[in-house]
Amino acid sequence: MNKRIVYSVVACFVGLGLGYLVFKPSEEKVEDRVETAHNHEEAEQMWTCSMHPQIMREEPGDCPICGMDLIPAEAETSGLSANQFRMTDNALALADIQTTVIGSGNTEVTNGLNLSGKIVINADETATQPAHFDGRIESLSVTSVGQQIRMGQKVATVYSPALIAAQQELITASKLKESQPKLYEAVRNKFKNWKIHSSILDQVEQSGEPVTRFPIYSQVSGIVSEIEVNEGAHVMDGKPIFKVNNLNTVWAEFDAYENQISRLQNGQQLAIAVNAYPDKTFKGSISFIDPILNSETRTVIVRATLVNKEDLLKPGMFVEASLTGAQQNFSGELTIPASAVMWTGERSLVYVKPNPTQPVFEMREVDLGLKQGAFYQIKSGLSLGEELVTNGTFTVDAAAQLRGKKSMMNTASNNINTAEAADMKLPIAFQNTIKAEMKQYLKLKDAFVDSDTMQVSRAAEELLDGLSGLDASILETMERSHFSKIKQRLQAIIAAETLIQKREEFVVLNENMVALVSAIQSLNPTLYVQRCPMANDSKGAVWLSEFQEIENPYYGEAMATCGSVINTFSAE
Numbered sequence: 042m043n044k045r046i047v048y049s050v051v052a053c054f055v056g057l058g059l060g061y062l063v064f065k066p067s068e069e070k071v072e073d074r075v076e077t078a079h080n081h082e083e084a085e086q087m088w089t090c091s092m093h094p095q096i097m098r099e100e101p102g103d104c105p106i107c108g109m110d111l112i113p114a115e116a117e118t119s120g121l122s123a124n125q126f127r128m129t130d131n132a133l134a135l136a137d138i139q140t141t142v143i144g145s146g147n148t149e150v151t152n153g154l155n156l157s158g159k160i161v162i163n164a165d166e167t168a169t170q171p172a173h174f175d176g177r178i179e180s181l182s183v184t185s186v187g188q189q190i191r192m193g194q195k196v197a198t199v200y201s202p203a204l205i206a207a208q209q210e211l212i213t214a215s216k217l218k219e220s221q222p223k224l225y226e227a228v229r230n231k232f233k234n235w236k237i238h239s240s241i242l243d244q245v246e247q248s249g250e251p252v253t254r255f256p257i258y259s260q261v262s263g264i265v266s267e268i269e270v271n272e273g274a275h276v277m278d279g280k281p282i283f284k285v286n287n288l289n290t291v292w293a294e295f296d297a298y299e300n301q302i303s304r305l306q307n308g309q310q311l312a313i314a315v316n317a318y319p320d321k322t323f324k325g326s327i328s329f330i331d332p333i334l335n336s337e338t339r340t341v342i343v344r345a346t347l348v349n350k351e352d353l354l355k356p357g358m359f360v361e362a363s364l365t366g367a368q369q370n371f372s373g374e375l376t377i378p379a380s381a382v383m384w385t386g387e388r389s390l391v392y393v394k395p396n397p398t399q400p401v402f403e404m405r406e407v408d409l410g411l412k413q414g415a416f417y418q419i420k421s422g423l424s425l426g427e428e429l430v431t432n433g434t435f436t437v438d439a440a441a442q443l444r445g446k447k448s449m450m451n452t453a454s455n456n457i458n459t460a461e462a463a464d465m466k467l468p469i470a471f472q473n474t475i476k477a478e479m480k481q482y483l484k485l486k487d488a489f490v491d492s493d494t495m496q497v498s499r500a501a502e503e504l505l506d507g508l509s510g511l512d513a514s515i516l517e518t519m520e521r522s523h524f525s526k527i528k529q530r531l532q533a534i535i536a537a538e539t540l541i542q543k544r545e546e547f548v549v550l551n552e553n554m555v556a557l558v559s560a561i562q563s564l565n566p567t568l569y570v571q572r573c574p575m576a577n578d579s580k581g582a583v584w585l586s587e588f589q590e591i592e593n594p595y596y597g598e599a600m601a602t603c604g605s606v607i608n609t610f611s612a613e
Contacts, residue, residue: 124403124404124446124447125395125401125402125403125446126401126402126403126440126441126446127399127400127401127402128400128401128402128437128440129400130400132440133400136433136436136437137432137433138430138432138433138436138437139430139431139432139433140394140428140429140430140431141377141378141381141428141429141431142426142427142428142429143375143376143377143419143423143424143425143426143427143428143429144376144425154301154304154305154363154364155361155362155363155364156295156296156297156301156311156343156361156362156364157295157296157359157360157361157362158293158294158295158296158343158359158360158361158362159293159294159357159358159359159360160291160292160293160315160347160354160355160356160357160358160360161291161292161293161294161356161357162266162286162288162291162292162356163286163287163288163290163291163292163346164292166263166286166287166288166289166290167266167284167285167286167287168261168263168284168285168286168287169261169281169283169284169285170190170196170257170259170260170261170281170282170283170284170285171279171280171281171282172199172257172276172277172278172279172280172281172282173234173235173236173257173278173279174199174201174203174204174235174255174278175201175203175275175276175277175278176199176200176201176202176203176204176255176275176276177199177200177201177273177274177275177276178197178198178199178270178271178272178273178274178275178276178282179198179199179200179254179272180197180198180272181196181197181270181271181272181282182194182195182196182197183196183197183265183268183282183283184268185265185268186265186266186267186268187264187265188264188265189263189264189265190259190261190262190263190264190265190283190285191259191262192259192260192261192262193258193259194258194259195256195257195258195259196257196258196259196282196283197256197257197282198254198255198256198257199254199255199256199257199276200253200254200255201255204235204237204251204252204255205251205253207228207231207232208245208251208252209251210228211228211229211232211242211245211246212245212246212249212251214228214229215246229242236257236258236260237255238258241255257282261285262285262287263285263286263287263288264285264286264287264288265283265284265285266284266285266286267281267283267284268282268283269281269282269283269284270282270283288349288352288354288356289348289349289350290346290347290348290349291346291347291349291354291356292344292345292346292347293311293313293323293325293344293345293346293347293360293362294342294343294344295342295343295344295345295360295362296338296340296341296342296343297330297340297341297342297343298339298340299334299339299340299341300409300410300411301411302330302341304364304411305327305330305343305364306327306330307326307327307328307329307330308326308327309326309327309364310324310325310326310364311324311325311326311327311345311362311363311364312324312362312363313325313345313347313360313361313362314360314361314362314363315353315354315358315359315360316358316359316360317353317355317358318353321353323347323354325345325346325347325362326345326346327343327344327345328344328345328346329342329343329344330342330343330344331343331344337599337600345362374410374418374419375418375419375423375424375425376416376417376418376419377391377407377416377417377419377423377429377431378415378416378417378429378431379415379416379417380415380431380432380434381429381430381431381434382407382409382417382434383434383435383438388406388579389406389407389408389409390404390405390406390407390438391404391405391407391422391423391429391430391434392404392405392429392430392434392437392438392441393405393423393427393428393429393430394428394429394430395428397428402430402437402440402441404438404441404446404447404448405422405423406422407419407420407421407422407423408420408421408422466517466520466560467516467520467557467560467561468515468516470511471511471515471516471520471524472560472561472562474507474508474510474511475508475557475558475561476561476564476565477507478504478507478508479558479568479585481500481503481504481507482504482554482585483585483586483587484496484500484503484504485497485500485501485504485547486584486585486586486594487592487594488500489543489544489547489594489595489597490592490593490594490597490601491597492540492597492598494539494540494543497534497540497543498534498535498543501531501534501535501543502535504531505528505531505532505535508524508527508528508531509528511524513525520557520560523553523556523557524553524557526549526550526553527550527553527554527557530546530547530549530550530553531550533546534546534547534550544594544595545577547582547584547594547595548576548577548582548595551582551583551584551585552582552583554585555570555583555585558585558610559610561610564610564611565611566587566611567587567609567610567611568585568586568587568609568610568611569585569586569587569588569589569606569608569609569610570583570584570585570606570607570608570609570610571583571584571585571586571591571604571605571606571607572584572604572605572607573593573595573596573600573603573604574603574604575596575600575603576593576595576596576603577595582595583607585610589606591603591604591605591606
């Protein structure tokens with residue numbers, strides 16, 4: 042019995058030993074598994090540029106655009122859509138990002154519509170004092186703008202050879218008035234056209250001596266706004282001597298935005314506040330609404346006529362008006378706080394938080410309705426219950442730009458396919474010629490900035506001439522396409538008749554020029570890629586500049602500083 046137990050125990054130990062020897066994993070196999078897992082992990086790791094997140098590579102190296110070292114791409118972005126991005130909790134706290142869940146039906150807004158504007162001269166009460174005969178001004182009593190003039194006041198003395206000759210005729214006719222009364226009346230009536238007082242004519246007839254200097258009396262009353270002549274100057278019949286404005290009434294002109302027009306009509310009452318008199322309110326009614334919308338500011342002029350007998354309202358004063366009778370509430374409408382909205386040209390943008398439990402954001406374009414107080418009515422683009430960024434919106438937008446996501450300044454691809462540009466290669470001869478012709482390109486850009494149509498055509502011709510000697514047949518398909526489009530757009534700029542048409546062609550030229558320049562090595566001096574989000578019908582357009590400061594070639598003086606630097610090309 043005891044022997045049987047002993048044999049059984051020994052058999053168990055022997056079996057365990059054989060099993061260990063058979064199934065023991067070798068150290069080499071374990072190491073292989075670890076290495077395989079490590080290699081798999083490395084294979085999944087992607088590398089990107091901190092300045093150009095659209096660059097993605099499977100191995101570390103340099104950014105093909107700016108030359109910076111690539112960094113590991115964040116793995117946390119997996120599972121997000123193309124336009125979504127994640128912010129860290131620390132970034133959210135530092136930027137004080139606040140969100141609001143969109144509601145409807147509970148936002149009661151009863152504030153009147155507010156308009157901003159200024160006091161201007163009532164053009165209907167502007168008058169001109171003309172000269173009624175040719176002559177030379179011997180004395181002028183109107184000496185300064187702002188001087189008060191009364192009707193009938195003597196304002197000038199004029200020496201007129203024509204009037205002296207006419208007086209000689211009058212003296213002769215007066216001696217014949219008994220025998221030729223009609224001749225006498227005809228000669229005397231001629232002076233009425235020159236606004237000469239009859240008392241002066243009686244004096245001439247009695248003395249038999251002509252008056253050499255004639256007084257001019259004001260036919261208007263008001264405040265002098267312009268003086269057209271000086272003492273010693275010659276005047277002509279019908280030409281103005283000075284202009285006056287009657288400031289007993291003035292205009293208050295306001296800018297009303299496009300989405301406010303439907304709530305405005307003639308006759309509506311305005312309560313107008315003036316900064317100079319904070320405790321006083323002026324009353325007026327809308328007397329004019331401009332039928333033409335300003336295409337640049339998207340506003341119309343709304344005008345009210347104000348009584349100003351106390352001379353309190355001065356042209357140039359800033360005023361604000363509350364439109365009574367225009368109250369409206371948004372009960373039952375989808376509304377959002379005005380602080381959530383960013384404007385870029387004709388587009389209205391907001392940021393939403395798709396998942397309430399994660400710091401993930403996404404830009405959304407919305408269609409706004411009326412504004413009342415601190416709220417906008419939403420026509421489309423958002424839904425009830427969505428979470429919306431209401432504080433720190435521009436910080437969120439900046440984070441989107443850094444990640445290459447859709448943002449206020451980057452609606453799609455900033456008009457440049459940088460991934461495509463990074464793969465382009467140009468022969469050295471091409472690079473050298475384009476670098477040499479960049480001076481001519483910059484002259485073309487500056488001509489657009491100055492809105493000089495003739496100089497634009499001249500600069501385009503010189504740039505086209507400088508590029509014509511290059512042989513495009515040696516280029517690859519992509520590079521050849523860009524170069525061909527540059528020459529086509531230059532020809533179109535030259536052929537276009539108006540500056541607007543030339544600027545439309547400049548948009549396409551720049552898209553291709555930036556792509557080619559991005560493939561040039563050792564570019565010197567540094568060139569800045571700049572972009573205006575409002576150009577090209579609010580689709581955005583780029584250009585190249587040698588300076589960081591913005592000088593917009595698409596709008597000239599109208600919007601000289603609209604835009605931002607989105608990229609830099611410099612020597613590596």
